Amino acid sequence: MWNSPARRVAGALVRCRATGRRFCRLLAAGCLGLGLVFPAYADNWQAPLYDEGLPSHLVAVDKHRQSFLFFERKSPLRLKYTFPCTTGQVPGDKQVVNDKRTPEGIYFVEYKIASGLDFAEYGGVAYTLNYPNPVDRLRGKTGHGIWIHSKGFGIFPRDTRGCVAIGLQDIDTVGPRLVPGTAVVLAHAVDENNVPQRDDGTARYLRHRMQQWSDAWAARSEKMFDFYDGPAYSKATEDFGRFRQNKQRLFKMLSFIKIINRDIHVLQGPGYWVTWSEQFYTASNLSTEGVRRLYWQKDKQGEFRIVGMEWTPRDMGMLAEFKQGKLIAQALPVLSDSGEGPTRPALDMPESAADEKAAGTAAAAADGEKERLLAADALVPRNRPTRITGEVNWGSGATLDTLRPDERELSLTGDETAAQAETPQEKAAPAQAMSQTVAAGEAQATATVATPAVQEPATPPPPPALELTPVLRQELSTRVSAWLSAFTDRTQRPEALENAYYDSGRFNKVKGLPRGSSLAQERRERQRLLRSPWLRVYPGQQDWSVDGQTAVCRLPLLFVGRQGLEEGVRELWWQRGEGDAFRLVASRWTPGRQGLATVYLEAASGEASAMLERWRAAWEKADLDAYVDCYTADAVQQGRRGARFLRQQKQNLWQRVTPTLVQLSGMRFSLDRRGLRADMMQVYADSKGMSDRGTKTLLLEYDGADWRIAREDWVAEPPARQP
Structure with missing residues (x-):
């Protein structure tokens, strides 16, 4: 038995694995000796913190020691909190999606997720980071969803899929300080005893x-x-x-x-x-x-x-x-060290030098x-009211300026500029004297004919720029809401939608406005969205600005359908058309996270909770029809597939024994690619005195009318040991 062929094969495999490990070590040593460098999963980066330009507070994570450090700048930077933490299950710097590594580098808190999280996995609260940052993308790194969070039932070393987790009490302590924009240093090692170091310049x-x-x-x-x-x-x-x-x-x-x-x-x-x-x-x-x-x-x-x-x-x-x-x-x-101030x-x-001379002359004259015009002067507000326009780029193609490419000068029109440049002599239109002619052979008196100069017809002044008054804002907001309803209405024909809301002749052709989607692209985009058997739309807050005669709306949107979630910003450019109604002259869609998934999760969680209460009550009452109605037609329940087989199994069971107690508690919802995931504690008892308790996990899908259970998994708690 001990010398069987299977035993000999197993021994050979073990020796091969050992030999392979030694070969890999020798190969790596040889490559280093030759100056060859392979891309490593971990650089074992030692994070330095210098005494120049430090923020008022920051987080540093020592992955090697599994330590979470929170620093405050109190002349100099000092350590305020030290907590044990857990990072990725695999050591090293994150490279690709699902490699279970925690990245190394400089990151920043984006926003807080305070609901809809699995308690055991995340502790109920999480702070998202901007991984991958631009340098990560430059290096070809992939993945997403690197958070700072907690764990519902304690933390253990290297126990996450790439996030940083700390204890429940610890995140309650430091969480209020993790405001958006907080710098987070993720490193193999951080020496808090050598913070801050002296800057080398x-x-x-x-x-x-x-x-x-x-x-x-x-x-x-x-x-x-x-x-x-x-x-x-x-x-x-x-x-x-x-x-x-x-x-x-x-x-x-x-x-x-x-x-x-x-x-x-x-x-x-x-x-x-x-x-x-x-x-x-x-x-x-x-x-x-x-x-x-x-x-x-x-x-x-x-x-x-x-x-x-x-x-x-x-x-x-x-x-x-x-x-x-x-x-x-x-x-x-x-x-x-010259001693000169800033x-x-x-x-x-x-x-150029010529421009510098001209600029100096102009400055001396005024x-x-x-x-x-000094950059550090206190700014004097303009008479025209201004507003902040949003620009969202959480990990998606940021642009340098806060202006969109189509935004143009509003404070001074071209006619006003030309008028200011004219001199008094240029403003006077002199009449040009023409030569006098005498009609020979006629008995008329000689007359002097003065022919005035032919002048170009005066260019009518442009209409005044739009002003974003409350009345205009309400009109535009109503127009956008009506367009969005029609855009997602399956009964609205494309030609009716375009006739009502689009300026077909000028759409995507107005000079000075960005080239966005064409009308054909708009139709295809709408058709793609409506291919889903159901579609739910969650709009964010409309952000309005005006550019001359154009009103610009930036509208965050979340579309939820059978295919999943699609989130981004729709930019809409409106101008008045025939009948004085605003019509679309340009449109552009930019995918990217806008924080609306949390809004959707809250709304969907309430709907799903109501369905699960009906499911629980039907189960407890042994109401077979109401119970089976809570499942999809192809639902999977502990090895059984299809609502027909679920019905048959429950019908046979409830003829012998009926439930007396179904209790659900600690329900947590999280987003899933197919819908929602619900985790909860379940206590069950029946008419024969049998009872159990454990964790129930449900995958819920939306069918356009209600949520239904697509998959059901059950893990019973082990019985308590007798003393």
Whole structure:
């Protein structure tokens, strides 16, 4: 028996595995000796934290020691909390989806999920991170869903699929401090005893580099593009050529741009750096504020270039300070030892020596104009009201500016500009004297004929720009809601929809507006959505702005159908058409997370809870028809497939014994690709005195009318041991 063929084969396999491991180690050593480097799953990155540009608080995770560290900047940075944590089941840096590794790098909290989570897995609350960040995408990393959360029944070392988990009490303590934008350093090791380290000058240099980039942007200068690594930026963020063209077009249209950075921070990641700041942007047509993040890497010449960028709109009170004239730019420490203080660059940075001379002459001619244009001056609000426009890019192709490519100058029209440029002599239209002629042979007196100059017909002034009054906003909002209802209405024919809401002759053809979807693409998009046997729509808050005669709506949308969830932003450009009704002249759909999945989960959870209560009551009463009606036709229940077999099994069982108690508690819902997953504790008892308790897991699907159970799994608790 011990020397059987099977035994000999097993022994040979063990020896082969051991030999293979030794061969791999020798191969790796040889490759290192030859200078060959293979892509490693883990760089064992040791995270440094320097004493320059640190945020007011940050999280650091030591994966090796399984420690969660929370720091506060109290001159200097100090450690406030240390908690045990658990990270990915597989050690090393995350590379691909489902590799069960926790990534290493610099990340930021996006938002909080406070409902609909499986308690055992997540502890009921989670804070999402922006993995993959632009550098991760540049390096070809994949995956998603890296969170900071807890565990319902305790944490164990390396027990997640890539997230960071801490204890229930610990997340209650630190959770309120994990506000959106909080920096999170995920590393193989963090030495809290050596925090902060002395900056060697790189961190300070990059803070100045971000300010110089902002100055070039505000100056509408071509020098701004020198800050980018074009090929890397195209791979990590968006097509650099298209980005550059849009910027150059805006530079020509806008009469001024002004940017103020408040609190420029900097952290070093594995092979890259991140700078970020609270940023206020104002131009001749809008003002907006948010958090700007730049990702830097060295190019072949050793110069730091921008390879990635993220923008998060957020209300931080900067607009209010702007309106009060109190918004001041941050003064950075000088880079050299010359003792010179920080200078405030003018917004109209000249492009050449000739431009510089002309700019100096113009500035000298206008009293006080130069001081008004300094980037660090308190901003004076315009008479025209401004509003913040949203721009969402949680991990999806961010653009540099808060302006959309179609936004144009509103404060000064072309006619007004021309009128200001005219001199008094040019305004006078002189009559040109014509030569006098005498009609020979006629008895008429000689007359002098004066022929006036032929003048071009006066160009009618353009209609006044739209003003986003409450009445107009209500009209536009009603129009968008009606369009969305018609767009998702299966009874609405395409031609009726287009006649009612689209300007077919000008759609996607208006000069100055972006090329979005064509009418044919709009039809195909609608047909694709309506292929689902049912469709539910969850709109977010409408965000309106005006651009001359165009009203622009940014509408976050979530579509839920049989195929799953589809989330993004629909941009709609409206102009008045025949009959004075607003009609669509352009439309564009941009996929991306908008936070509406949580809204859907809350609504769906309430509906599913009501169905599960009917299911529980029907089970407890042995109401066979009502019980089976809660299942899909192809439902799976502990090996039985199909509602017909479920009915037969329960009918046979309930003829012998009937339920007396079905109790459900601790119900938790989470989103699943097919619908909802419900986890709960279940207690059951029957008429013969048998009882049990355990965990019931249900997969729920929506059929267009109600939720139904598609799969049912049961795990009984083991009986308690007798003392």
